[in-house]
Amino acid sequence: xxxxxxxxxxxxxxxxxxxxxxxxxxxxxxxxxxxxxxxxxxxxxxxxxxxxxxxxxxxxxxxxxxxxxxxxxxxxxxxxxxxxxxxxxxxxxxxxxxxxxxxxxxxxxx
Amino acid sequence: xxxxxxxxxxxxxxxxxxxxxxxxxxxxxxxxxxxxxxxxxxxxxxxxxxxxxxxxxxxxxxxxxxxxxxxxxxxxxxxxxxxxxxxxxxxxxxxxxxxxxxxxxxxxxxxxxxxxx
Numbered sequence: 001x002x003x004x005x006x007x008x009x010x011x012x013x014x015x016x017x018x019x020x021x022x023x024x025x026x027x028x029x030x031x032x033x034x035x036x037x038x039x040x041x042x043x044x045x046x047x048x049x050x051x052x053x054x055x056x057x058x059x060x061x062x063x064x065x066x067x068x069x070x071x072x073x074x075x076x077x078x079x080x081x082x083x084x085x086x087x088x089x090x091x092x093x094x095x096x097x098x099x100x101x102x103x104x105x106x107x108x109x110x
Numbered sequence: 111x112x113x114x115x116x117x118x119x120x121x122x123x124x125x126x127x128x129x130x131x132x133x134x135x136x137x138x139x140x141x142x143x144x145x146x147x148x149x150x151x152x153x154x155x156x157x158x159x160x161x162x163x164x165x166x167x168x169x170x171x172x173x174x175x176x177x178x179x180x181x182x183x184x185x186x187x188x189x190x191x192x193x194x195x196x197x198x199x200x201x202x203x204x205x206x207x208x209x210x211x212x213x214x215x216x217x218x219x220x221x222x223x224x225x226x227x
Contacts, residue, residue, distance in 0.1 A: 034215060043114070043220045043221055044218040046216075046217075091153075097143075097158065101152065102152035103152065
C-alpha cells in the first residue's frame with residue numbers, strides 16, 4: 001500500500017525567501033506525482049504534475065522534481081510571497097487513484 | 111464551467127441522524143471521486159466511479175457509508191447513522207477519462223464540512 005509523507009508539517013518564512021517542500025513515497029511504481037495547493041476552507045488546486053518519466057516540471061516560481069528510484073519529490077518555491085501561504089499537498093498516482101500526503105502548511109510573512 | 115459543486119458546504123447534525131452529501135461533477139468528466147479529509151488521517155479516497163459505475167469502494171470505512179451516482183451529473187454520499195467520528199471534510203472530485211496515467215489531473219470541489227455532535 002502506497003504511503004506518502006511530507007516534511008516539514010509546517011513552515012514559516014519571511015517574504016522573499018526561497019524554500020523547499022519535501023515529499024516521499026514508499027512505492028516507486030507510480031504513474032505520476034502531483035502537487036496541490038489548499039487554501040483554508042477551500043478545495044485543492046493542482047499546481048504541477050510530473051510524469052513518471054520526467055525529472056521536473058516548472059510553472060512560474062514553482063519547480064517540482066521527481067526521483068522515482070529514491071521515492072522522493074520536492075517542490076521549490078522561489079521568492080516566496082504572502083500569497084503563497086497555504087497548505088501544499090503532494091499525491092502519488094497509482095493506476096486510478098491518488099494517495100496524498102498530509103501536507104505542509106506554509107506561512108509567508110510580509 | 112462552474113467546477114465541481116458540492117452541497118451542503120457546512121452541516122451540523124446529531125449523532126444517529128442520516129447525512130446526505132451531494133456532488134455535481136464537471137460536465138464531460140467521466141470519473142468521480144469521494145475523499146475524506148481529517149487532521150489525523152489526511153485525505154483518504156473513499157470510493158470512485160467511472161461512467162456512473164462504482165469501481166473501487168475499498169476506502170469506504172463501514173456499512174454506514176454508501177455512495178451512488180444515478181447519472182453523469184450527480185452523486186451522493188450518505189452516512190446512516192452518523193457518528194461523531196465521521197466529522198470531517200468530504201471532498202468530491204472529477205476527472206476526464208480518469209487518466210492519471212496520462213497525466214490528467216483531477217478537479218476538487220470546495221468540500222462539505224460535516225460536524226456530528
